[in-house]
Amino acid sequence: xxxxxxxxxxxxxxxxxxxxxxxxxxxxxxxxxxxxxxxxxxxxxxxxxxxxxxxxxxxxxxxxxxxxxxxxxxxxxxxxxxxxxxxxxxxxxxxxxx
Amino acid sequence: xxxxxxxxxxxxxxxxxxxxxxxxxxxxxxxxxxxxxxxxxxxxxxxxxxxxxxxxxxxxxxxxxxxxxxxxxxxxxxxxxxxxxxxxxxxxxxxxxxxxxxxxxxxxxxxxxxxxxxxxxxxxxxxxxxxxxxxxxxxxxxxxxxxxxxxxxxxxxxxxxxxxxxxxxxxxxxxxxxxxxxxxxxxxxxxxxxxxxxxxxxxxxxxxxxxxxxxxxxxxxxxxxxxxxxxxxxxxxxxxxxxxxxxxxxxxxxxxxxxxxxxxxxxxxxxxxxxxxxxxxxxxxxxxxxxxxxxxxxxxxxxxxxxxxxxxxxxxxxxxxxxxxxxxxxxxxxxxxxxxxxxxxxxxxxxxxxxxxxxxxxxxxxxxxxx
Numbered sequence: 509x510x511x512x513x514x515x516x517x518x519x520x521x522x523x524x525x526x527x528x529x530x531x532x533x534x535x536x537x538x539x540x541x542x543x544x545x546x547x548x549x550x551x552x553x554x555x556x557x558x559x560x561x562x563x564x565x566x567x568x569x570x571x572x573x574x575x576x577x578x579x580x581x582x583x584x585x586x587x588x589x590x591x592x593x594x595x596x597x598x599x600x601x602x603x604x605x606x
Numbered sequence: 607x608x609x610x611x612x613x614x615x616x617x618x619x620x621x622x623x624x625x626x627x628x629x630x631x632x633x634x635x636x637x638x639x640x641x642x643x644x645x646x647x648x649x650x651x652x653x654x655x656x657x658x659x660x661x662x663x664x665x666x667x668x669x670x671x672x673x674x675x676x677x678x679x680x681x682x683x684x685x686x687x688x689x690x691x692x693x694x695x696x697x698x699x700x701x702x703x704x705x706x707x708x709x710x711x712x713x714x715x716x717x718x719x720x721x722x723x724x725x726x727x728x729x730x731x732x733x734x735x736x737x738x739x740x741x742x743x744x745x746x747x748x749x750x751x752x753x754x755x756x757x758x759x760x761x762x763x764x765x766x767x768x769x770x771x772x773x774x775x776x777x778x779x780x781x782x783x784x785x786x787x788x789x790x791x792x793x794x795x796x797x798x799x800x801x802x803x804x805x806x807x808x809x810x811x812x813x814x815x816x817x818x819x820x821x822x823x824x825x826x827x828x829x830x831x832x833x834x835x836x837x838x839x840x841x842x843x844x845x846x847x848x849x850x851x852x853x854x855x856x857x858x859x860x861x862x863x864x865x866x867x868x869x870x871x872x873x874x875x876x877x878x879x880x881x882x883x884x885x886x887x888x889x890x891x892x893x894x895x896x897x898x899x900x901x902x903x904x905x906x907x908x909x910x911x912x913x914x915x916x917x918x919x920x921x922x923x924x925x926x927x928x929x930x931x932x933x934x935x936x937x938x939x940x941x942x943x944x945x946x947x948x949x950x951x952x953x954x955x956x957x958x959x960x961x962x963x964x965x966x967x968x969x970x971x972x973x974x975x976x977x
Contacts, residue, residue, distance in 0.1 A: 517663065565666065
């Protein structure tokens with residue numbers, strides 16, 4: 509199982525806790541993770557990737573195994589630690605201060 | 607016993623304020639969607655428990671919620687707003703072509719007849735319609751496509767379609783207003799549209815009386831006089847007696863004719879309310895005095911309404927969707943400020959009290975009169 513951590517507001521929309529589990533068949537890539545996430549929680553469609561372009565929203569980043577993988581190809585395999593479920597795939601919102 | 611439910615959208619969530627018909631004692635429920643910018647929420651005229659809410663976020667984009675129980679619970683609805691056909695371009699601030707890009711929903715206007723039918727005014731400016739209770743949306747592309755769309759330019763707040771008015775006596779007629787393109791009308795349920803800006807004059811565009819380019823801030827009308835429209839433009843308060851075919855100025859003795867809101871008394875179609883703001887460079891009340899101005903003559907002759915409103919050191923703004931009236935007798939008038947106050951007058955503006963002082967910056971105010 510793949511572990512995914514969502515930012516607070518998306519947890520509320522999806523009605524889930526801070527970490528969720530996804531079952532993914534085949535290669536574990538960013539796109540596979542996001543496709544599975546949106547399939548299991550359709551209310552998240554459009555909130556992480558733009559509906560029309562499928563591009564990552566600019567204020568969100570993807571972290572895996574301590575690395576920023578936001579700019580990796582969507583179909584590139586994620587690090588083994590994420591693919592095996594040892595570590596979560598993190599969807600992180602830009603911090604905002606006042 | 608009848609009562610009112612005030613729907614308040616703020617930059618940090620939605621709040622629902624309820625009272626009986628006296629409008630003296632209030633319960634405040636919220637925040638709903640805490641932390642989200644709530645541009646607008648509004649109830650269906652035919653099913654008051656059916657509410658629609660627009661949440662927008664720079665992080666997570668657009669989310670639409672719907673309630674079937676007056677705001678006690680909410681469900682997430684469809685948020686896919688795809689422009690019809692090839693979107694093309696409008697003008698950017700510097701006059702260069704810029705691709706049409708959906709950013710957010712500014713205004714939700716439920717149908718007067720069908721609780722599952724709701725219009726959405728969006729940025730970049732377009733009007734969308736859902737016929738299935740906000741599950742799916744499709745653009746009424748005749749507005750962007752009628753011919754002037756490529757020449758529309760955004761105001762500082764974005765190229766937003768912020769006003770949608772429906773006509774209870776003419777189901778096919780829809781009015782829409784866009785900053786900074788102007789006012790538009792459809793007479794065939796949104797299939798075709800035309801600009802209705804004759805008589806407007808705006809010094810901030812090269813041709814002050816051009817067909818489009820006017821920064822309309824808000825339009826209001828009374829159900830009994832569907833051809834009479836009142837407009838708060840960037841500068842100038844305007845009136846039309848022929849459904850927007852032509853406009854004339856009714857600013858009269860206002861201390862400033864800049865402002866954002868305008869609304870009409872529920873039972874007196876010639877009684878109009880505005881809140882003057884000092885200027886387009888200074889978005890606060892003239893002299894630091896928060897004053898609602900009321901005309902009982904359909905414009906030109908205005909009286910200041912001050913009882914209960916701060917008359918010194920007040921520097922809030924009142925945004926375009928942040929005034930509403932109820933249909934009780936006497937008519938109640940409501941507005942919210944960028945300082946987080948929501949004011950009510952239960953006597954058509956003669957006296958005001960603050961329902962609450964300390965909400966986040968108020969983006970929108972709507973009121974439902976409940977049986």
